[in-house]
């Protein structure tokens with residue numbers, strides 16, 4: 452499949468890269484890129500890390516494509532692949548190390564496929580910065596990775612987007628792979644689980660599907676919230692789960708919510724999910740964010756002023772993925788302008804991110820503002836008091852939580868003295884209704900929303 456003409460093409464343009472991008476960019480970012488393969492006009496290049504991939508994709512891809520096209524008009528796109536040793540395949544030989552899209556296409560035609568886990572080689576324990584918000588999850592992950600028998604089953608990691616769940620799961624897999632190579636570890640997303648299951652059904656191959664899953668020592672399924680509402684997938688997952696628990700095999704799961712807050716999951720599945728250790732990853736703190744930025748900078752050939760990192764840690768509070776994205780951009784900018792960047796400089800580079808992060812509203816914020824506005828206590832919002840002077844503000848607060856945060860209905864309910872999600876729905880409808888009927892009331896609520904949302 453390797454096309455030598457294309458291979459030459461990359462070696463042909465490589466010497467001209469310092470001239471086109473400058474020595475600094477070339478040395479720091481482009482020099483380690485290697486040719487991998489070409490498929491239907493798409494050229495695959497390997498990069499050493501995701502950080503480099505993101506950076507190069509944003510800053511150099513278009514120009515690289517132009518250069519490649521100047522050599523060969525058939526090339527129409529570039530795909531960066533994180534370097535080959537990030538691929539962990541059970542039977543290594545028959546799966547070419549390549550971009551995931553392609554693998555899926557190839558596997559569609561394959562009559563039988565082996566189970567392949569893909570792990571990001573940056574997601575190890577030593578690349579994971581530990582702080583208050585994630586120390587429990589980290590300790591639990593370490594425990595599972597180092598254990599030779601099963602202490603708690605499953606380990607259920609949950610937390611918001613971009614807080615390190617996938618990172619920890621990969622870290623467990625890497626660690627077991629290195630320290631106990633005889634144990635088979637299978638990591639995949641719930642989406643992949645479903646995809647394989649559905650395909651096995653279609654190919655009437657369900658027996659070997661089951662066998663593959665049930666023969667592993669450690670099964671890790673990421674983002675299980677994805678199977679919510681998908682009945683037959685849940686059913687299959689449930690059986691796989693039970694079979695492995697019976698055999699005393701370790702299961703590690705992650706989701707964006709705790710088992711009890713997951714919507715659309717059958718009750719018996721939900722209760723099983725909470726059987727073992729449930730460890731949550733809390734939103735980040737300033738110290739953790741700063742620690743992460745400092746750790747990331749260690750692998751970047753560039754100096755960034757401490758106050759710039761501090762500024763980022765203060766302002767980009769949403770999650771670690773965005774924080775990394777922001778750092779990426781700052782580094783890119785500093786490299787391009789060729790001088791140290793200061794806080795004022797990054798404000799314009801990160802305008803959109805800063806604005807988005809400023810808008811984060813929490814349930815507590817809303818409760819505080821609503822209680823103040825209506826001159827009641829926050830504890831009244833959690834209480835079961837039913838007088839209108841308290842019940843109405845409580846409904847308004849729930850309505851605003853639905854509107855201004857991304858929390859689920861059960862989660863909102865829980866934050867109002869453990870109310871049911873149907874109560875939240877009722878409150879939201881009630882307020883919508885009142886806003887329509889009573890203009891003064893509507894204005895009042897809108898004003899509150901405006902103040903809180905600012």
Ligand code: ADP
Pocket residue numbers: 574578579580581585610611612613614615616617618619743771772775
């Ligand atoms: P999730 O799966 O919870 O959405 P990820 O595990 O994909 O989040 O993490 C998002 C990004 O943030 C990844 O690049 C990951 O390496 C990084 N990250 C998350 N937590 C940490 C941490 N504690 N230390 C270093 N990097 C982290």
Ligand code: MG
Pocket residue numbers: 616617618673674
């Ligand atoms: Mg994830």
